Amino acid sequence: MHLSEIIYNVSLENLDALIEKIFTEIPEKVQRELFDEVVWNVETSLKVAAPKKSGGLSDSIRTDRIGKFDAFTGPTKKVDGYDLGSILEVGSKGGQILTPRTKSYMKFRWRKTGATHYFKSVTRGAIAPRRWVRNTVRRIVPEIKRIVYNRWRDEYARNAT
């Protein structure tokens, strides 16, 4: 599992050569606005697609600029030092024996019956891969291209008149 699988590098270089070319033809001021719009779209799409329980993963998604038109967008949420986003992206085979940290027993309430059970250890179950980042990126890349193309077309039309 690579970090780059859950952190999307928003960069025009990651799109195709034509999009990169038409981006360079747009005035710099508009380029900045356009890049902000692209970043906002990526971040929002990832936030919407993030698996939710308490919303912590979704809330942790942030964008960091690493260059003028270059940024990382992705989750930062960690659970016990593990990247939650990665675990939910690729899943986990489970099987680890979990024991209580301080107490002798772990207490669980069985929802269906309402009965309480005590265990000295439990075996963690598998977590299914959600592929939420990969699927989102696949979906938004054509959208980003469309946004860049439309803005370029508008600028072109404005300059032509």
Add this chain to the structure above:
Amino acid sequence: MLETLRRILGFKKKEVDLDSLPFKEYLKVLESNDDEESRILAEEMSQLPRRLALFERNTTGRTPMLSEIENLPWKEIKFKISLATEDVLMQLESLDKMLERFEEQDAGNQLNKLGDGWNGVVLAK
């Protein structure tokens, strides 16, 4: 390589410490070499700042700008690589080759000592 470097930096007979060169200058030296291997190596190494930025984002929570990393001396970049977990190493399949090439056996040994899996997470293969 040293001759090329001297030419680029305008040195005459003065010894050049490659380790102290800013990363981007070091990369220029590699790129200026004619052989195919250096060219491939330079191309792979040009991705290093991006990967290190990603690594720092994940470990420290602060994401440095690419220009900031590119201006660091090569020896500092090497040190950062030695601290990086398997995650970065997996993306740099040719890292061992690179380190061998520059006879950085110590750094290589440090890299090999890094344990299995990043953060010890058991992830599905």
